[in-house]
Amino acid sequence: EDKVVQSPLSLVVHEGDTVTLNCSYEVTNFRSLLWYKQEKKAPTFLFMLTSSGIEKKSGRLSSILDKKELFSILNITATQTGDSAVYLCAVAEEDNAGNNRKLIWGLGTSLGVNP
Amino acid sequence: DGGITQSPKYLFRKEGQNVTLSCEQNLNHDAMYWYRQDPGQGLRLIYYSQIVNDFQKGDIAEGYSVSREKKESFPLTVTSAQKNPTAFYLCASSMGLAPTYEQYFGPGTRLTVT
Numbered sequence: 001e002d003k004v005v006q007s008p009l010s011l012v013v014h015e016g017d018t019v020t021l022n023c024s025y026e027v028t029n030f031r032s033l034l035w036y037k038q039e040k041k042a043p044t045f046l047f048m049l050t051s052s053g054i055e056k057k058s059g060r061l062s063s064i065l066d067k068k069e070l071f072s073i074l075n076i077t078a079t080q081t082g083d084s085a086v087y088l089c090a091v092a093e094e095d096n097a098g099n100n101r102k103l104i105w106g107l108g109t110s111l112g113v114n115p
Numbered sequence: 116d117g118g119i120t121q122s123p124k125y126l127f128r129k130e131g132q133n134v135t136l137s138c139e140q141n142l143n144h145d146a147m148y149w150y151r152q153d154p155g156q157g158l159r160l161i162y163y164s165q166i167v168n169d170f171q172k173g174d175i176a177e178g179y180s181v182s183r184e185k186k187e188s189f190p191l192t193v194t195s196a197q198k199n200p201t202a203f204y205l206c207a208s209s210m211g212l213a214p215t216y217e218q219y220f221g222p223g224t225r226l227t228v229t
Contacts (some may be wrong), residue, residue, distance in 0.1 A: 042119075042220040043158075048185065088158070094130070102174070105157030 002027045004091050006106035014114050017079050021109045023041065023089035026072055031094040033072050039085040046074070046087075079113045085100040086110050118142065119221035121206050126226045128200075136191045136224045138206030147189035148207040148218065151175065158205065164189055166211055193226065200228045 007022045023033065032050045036043035047056045049065035056063050058085045060079075076083055086108040089101060093102055119140045128134045140147065149161040160173030164183040178197025183189055189208075193200045204224045209216040 041222045044220070045217045048217070090158070102160060103158075105159070107155065107157050 002091075002093065002104050004106035006087075006089050006105050007099060008107050008109060009107065010110035010112070012068075012112040013079055015079060015081060018075065018077045019079060019111060021074040021076075021087050021089075021111070022071060023074070023106055025089075025091045025103060025104070026070065027091050027093055029094045030067065031092040034090045034092065034103070035063055035072070035074050036088040036090065037085045038088055043088055049082055076111075079111075079115050081115055083105060084113045119206060119208055119219055121204075121221040121222060121224050126224055127227050128226070130228055131195045134193050134200075134226065134228075136193065136204055136206075136226070138189045138191065138221060139141075140185055140189075140206075140208045140221075141187060141218060142208055142210075143186070144208035144210050144219070145186070146209045146212050146216070148184070148209075149173075149179070149181065149189070149191045150205040150207065152203045152205055152223075155168055160190065161204075163212075171222075193228075200226060202226060220224065 004025045032048050034048050035046040047063045052065055052067040060077045063074045088108045089106040090103045122137045133185050146165050148163040150158045152158050153208035159175050161168055162173050162181040167183055167186050170181050178194055180192045184215050206221040207218040209218045
C-alpha cells in the first residue's frame, strides 16, 4: 500500500534553533514530492521536488529529495515563533501513461517554536 | 484580493440531514478539489474537477456529491449516507491539475454532526 510517513509527529524548539523534518514514502509510481505549511487552517505551498540531490531554498527554509532512499527533509534554520505550524508532506503518483494520478498525504509534523 | 473562500467556517447539523459546503475561487483556476482532514489521518481527496460540468471521484467519495456549474464554484454536499461526516473540510484550486500546478487552499469548514 502506498504511504507517506512523516517524523517526528511533533516537536517543540526554542527560537533560533535549527530543525529538520523528515518525510519518507513508499509509492508505486513516484512523480514529485511537495511540502506545505498549515497554520491553523489553510495549507500553503512551500516546495515541489522532483529530482534527487537538488536543494530548493526559500529564505530560512530548504528541502532536498533522495529518490534512492525514498525520503525528503525540510530544514528550517534560525526558527522564529511564526514558524509554528503543521508541516505536511505529499507525494504525487503518476499512472503508467505518465499522467497525474493522485496525491498521497502524510499526517504532518507539528512544530512549536517557543520564544 | 484573489483567493478561495469557504463558508461557513463552522457548521452544525443533526444526523440524517444533508448539508452543503460552499467553495468559491476568483483565481480563474480550472481545477478544484475537496479534501477531508481528520485527526491522525492525512488529507484525503473526496472529489475533484478539472473543468466546468465535469468531476471525478477521489479516494473517499461515498456519501458525498458535488457539482461544477460555474468555473468559480465547487460546492460539496455531505449526504446522510456519509457514515462519519464530522471533520474539517478543505477546498483547493489550481490552474491545471495538481501536482503539476500548485494548489491553493481555502480556510476550511469544520462540520460537526450530532
